[in-house]
Amino acid sequence: MADAVDGARGVLIAADKFKGSLTAVQVAERVTAGLRRVVPDLAVEALPVADGGDGTVDAAVAAGFERREVRVAGPLGHEVTAAFALRGDTAVVEMAEASGLQRLPAGVFAPLTASTYGSGELLRAALDAGARTIVFGVGGSATTDGGAGMLSALGARFLTADGEPVPPGGGGLGELASADLSGLDARLSSVELVLASDVDNPLTGPKGAPAVYGPQKGASPDDVATLDAALGHFAKVLEEAVGPRAGEYAGAPGAGAAGGIGYGAMLLGARFRPGIEVMLDVLGFAPALERAGLVITGEGSLDEQTLHGKAPAGVAAAARAAGKEVVAVCGRLALRPEALGRAGIRRAYPLTEVEPDVAKCIAEAGPILERVAERIARDYLA
DSSP, X not given: OOOOOOGGGOEEEOOOOBTTTBOHHHHHHHHHHHHHHHSTTOOEEEOOOOOXXXXXXXXXXXXXXXXXXXXXXOTTSOEEEEEEEEETXXXXXXXXXXXXXXXXXXXXXXXXXXXXXHHHHHHHHHHXXXXXXXXXXXXXXXXXXXXXXXXXXXXXXXXXXXXXXXXXXXXXXXXXXXXXXXXXXXXXXXXXEEEEESOOOOSSSTTSHXXXXXXXXXXOHHHHHHHHHHHHHHHHHHHHHHOHHHHHHXXXXXXXXXXXXXXXHHHTTXXXXXXXXXXHHHHTHHHHHHTOSEEEEEEEEESGGGGTTOHHHHHHHHHHHTTOEEEEEEEEEOSOHHHHHHHTOSEEEEGGGTOOOHHHHHHTHHHHHHHHHHHHHHHHTO
């Protein structure tokens, strides 16, 4: 049994979603239920977290932001209902709400033609709602268009040699002859735009958006080559239109985030920050941490990716800096104890420790997670 922690100060649950099984809110609910089965009067504070990808708006709403819905273009141009979150003059906009893989029909990919136009419409809706600070969470995209669609929705013009708008998607950028950003929404110049992402890839090249993330969006090797060349051409034309900074942004960390929408955001003046750091600030993590004796974080799979900017690593780093004990819950554990320790996580509790059948863990994640939480309560709080 682990050393008991100061449970009298309460438990802070700051976990991300278990993708495909439970939302971050549901994870917190299930962990709370399991803990209180062992310690009925336990003070529990839930702060569902996200790292900028899908689930970011839900995390903001759970923390007290107001959910706003708007009709925008999906990645294939069909209208969808997308949401952003608003509190005061701060908005949280999640590009996956408009341009994410989940917006494509099952089994359908469109690596060359999927557009971020709807993400630009979401940003415009946030401006219309009075936002002065916009946290733009990017990840889970269906697109590889360098943010061209987003910029078009905000007033930019991208034309072929015939003076026609370029076709939507990254593939169409190969036909780009001229770019004009003078018509961008003037309100953008007086807004703080924060690009929140957990990846630091450049726009193009071996570590760029097409090469690294294109295949998971259905891109063949030929598609990857087409997209890489098209995005390189896009950056070159923009450099001619707005100056050297457009070329510098293409090589900047985060430019390749979400199919290159990071690059488009930088052209709007966005400041790149690791997504989990931004979200912890926005969600009010620091004061919640002060009230906690134990922190429980987690996500569906704790693996090498977790250590590179994912939500549990960010939570654990902040909690360790404050001298708090941290444990993690997960569906699958692929990290050794020493790697967890270096990340600031005392111990991880995978669902597979309770139920070895992985299919059952996915199908019955909620009840099994409650049993895992009971174990945590007995180990640290009883």
